[in-house]
Amino acid sequence: MESTFKDLRGGASVLDMDPKHTVGGGVEDVYGEDRATEDQLVTPWTISIASGYSLLRNPNHNKGLAFTEKERDAHYLRGLLPPVVLKQELQERKLMDNIRQYQVPLQKYMALMDLEERNERLFYKLLIDNVEELLPVVYTPTVGEACQKYGSIFKRPQGLYISLKEKGKILEVLKNWPVRTIQVIVVTDGERILGLGDLGCQGMGIPVGKLALYTALGGVRPSACLPVTIDVGTNNEQLLNDEFYIGLRQKRATGKEYADLLHEFMTAVKQNYGEKVLVQILQTIMLFDLLAKYGTTHLVFNDDIQGTAAVVLAGVVAALKLIGGTLAEHKFLFLGAGEAGTGIAELIALEMSKQTKAPLEETRKKIWLVDSKGLIVSSRKNSLQHFKQPWAHEHEPVKNLLDAVKAIKPTVLIGSSGVGQTFTKEVIEAMASFNEKPLIMALSNPTSQSECTAEEAYTWSQGRTIFASGSPFDPVECNGKIFVPGQSNNAYIFPGLGLGLVISGAIRVHDEMLLAASEALAGQVTKEYFEKGLIYPPFSNIRKISAHIAANVAAKAYELGVATRLPRPENLMKYAESCMYTPNYRNFR
Structure with missing residues (x-):
């Protein structure tokens, strides 16, 4: 075969593959050609790609100066590259x-x-x-x-x-x-x-x-x-x-x-x-x-609603280790009652319902929302959009966020308003006045739209706030201590969720899968991170985190009967890791 390809000057060249991966090797790809990997894919044919000048302009296969001497000769690259060979x-x-x-x-x-x-x-x-x-x-x-x-x-x-x-x-x-x-x-x-x-x-x-x-x-x-x-x-x-x-x-x-x-x-x-x-x-x-x-x-x-909801729920669940109590013992107040805000609220209520076995209608009552017209209360119900109506609880009208904070006395304040600088000094101070460790999450993106900065949250609460935001903020020094703000970024969730759906061959997304993803993420926050006040693990570990999320989501897909990739792998964590694309260069022959 090799001599055949050497005769095709300027034509096709092939990726180096183990003989057992080819048709002649007789090894069957158990999970089908659409499994989530490329590097471990058992391929029943040889992949053909361009050679020479065309190869250098093919982003899928170009390695630049990393082409070896042997590869340069085999694929007509001599003279098309400077003489040096560099490792990736x-x-x-x-x-x-x-x-x-x-x-x-x-x-x-x-x-x-x-x-x-x-x-x-x-x-x-x-x-x-x-x-x-x-x-x-x-x-x-x-x-x-x-x-x-x-x-x-x-x-x-x-x-x-x-x-x-x-x-x-x-x-x-x-x-x-x-x-x-x-x-x-x-x-x-x-x-x-x-x-x-x-x-x-x-x-x-x-x-x-x-x-x-x-x-x-x-x-x-x-x-x-x-x-x-x-x-x-x-x-x-x-x-x-x-x-x-x-x-x-x-x-x-x-x-x-x-x-x-x-x-x-x-x-x-x-x-x-x-x-x-x-x-x-x-x-x-x-x-x-x-x-x-x-x-x-x-x-x-949708990751803006469902992915954000899962990552916020994971942050809240992890934060319980720092602020104490169970999920159902806390009271939540949202600024912003659009699709994102109500989506987060619904997933928190679902998890609360799952933990306490209480009806969803009851757990929703622990969660209050403020929109542009003030606190969402039952007297406004007829004028509300359908997705806001479940959050219209019995209470007298309250016109602004500060008064809502004072009236509801939440332990958790979440911003999904898309409007910057709305968590004012008075709002943060009010949260700190009746909470030893208030949990404040300013989720709106980009940075200019964040409800408050990390520095404002820590400074106005004398360093007592547990803080996370949608956009990244630098560490803050307050009262002689360094605080590292968490980033409640849906990038924690959707890549691992997607991988879990792919490796299980799922055909539908269920709320239970989002809860499974959320639980997997919260479980990756170790004691070492809690000691630094963090409620999310560092992104440097994200591939391992995604594999855990994928395994949890896939397990839930099999449990719910919506997975089509059979038989189910024995160890879903190992299988998820084996299916992950790796960007290391491949050898050509």
Whole structure:
């Protein structure tokens, strides 16, 4: 076989594979070609790729200066590269040195995106090995600025753009994507990007960023991930008047026109990729309706509601070790009663119900919500949106957050309002006045929209607050002590959840799976972290954390009877780890 390929000058070359992995080896892939790994995949054929100049421009297989002397001869690379041969580790060091030279986060983002377009494995190697440093660059908060300026920095399309122009042809469009086996799709319509509002077609930066994390943090192979933007227009006048805007120049379609396009997309996805493809739908004004509509027919999930809810619940459960008591003994007050706030509240109430065996209607009464009109109370019920109504409890009207804090006396204050600086000095001081250790979670992204900063929370409570935020904050010195704020980032949850769904072949997402993911994350906070006041483990351990979450989620999928990958692996933790993509270079022959 080798001599055959050497005769194909400039043609195909092959990845070096163990003979037992080929058809002639006679080893069957027990779990099928769509298992979550690439490196351990038992492949019934040999993978062919380009050679020579084309190989250096193929990001999936390019290794740059890491091609060995033997590989350079075998694949017609002589003279196309400088003579030095570098190991991947040295390439990584050089690139991290280069990235650290940039002072502007958006420049770091662009440098990383350029690297992904040149050398995919090196990009993921950097991201995995330097996750705490690079996560804020490829994800929140920098990705928000990247979306705002996406038209100006756009170089090469990443993912699929499906607009109203493709109505009636979406299945054909999906077939234009070169990879047939897709396991995870992240789709946005650009209507609600972080706390930045309607960014239309430029919201593509979010699916691209989230899928990079599915691979780096959760181990789903990059080729199995597909970012999609559904472009139905935008109501952002600034973008409509921007000469560099890359989307449809029209007002956002709504109602039947919008619903029909999305239904065609969801139908085409199932037809093209099957029952087991995970579709993560990003924030849109119709999100609750979409999850309700497709939750019974597709494997659908939203990390802004469900993922954030799971990671917040994990933080609350872990914090109980520091503040004492059981979940049901605490009282919660939310600022923000949108989809995210009510989603978090519902998952906390579900866990409380599971622990106490009390009806969900009873556990909801431990949770109060404040929206733009004040405390949600029963006298307002008829004027409330349907997802707010379960939280309308008996109480006299209260107009603002400070008065609500004083009236309800919560032990836990959670911000999901999308409005910055709303946890004022008076609010924090009030929380600290009746709690020895108040738990305060300022979840809104990006940093500018955070309800308060870590420094404000610690300073105004004399260092007694247990604090976590949606965006990262630096450690704070207060009263001679160093406090390390936790980051309640849904990136803790969705990559591991996605991996768990993939390795079990799940066909539906259930709330019990979110609780399983949450419990797995809370279980990774050790005594060492509690002593530092942390309620989340460090991101440096995220691959191990994701494997634990995946194993827990997969176990729940088997228990609920929605897993299709049979037989069930004996050790789900080991199986999850064995299925995780690794970015080390592969040898060519």
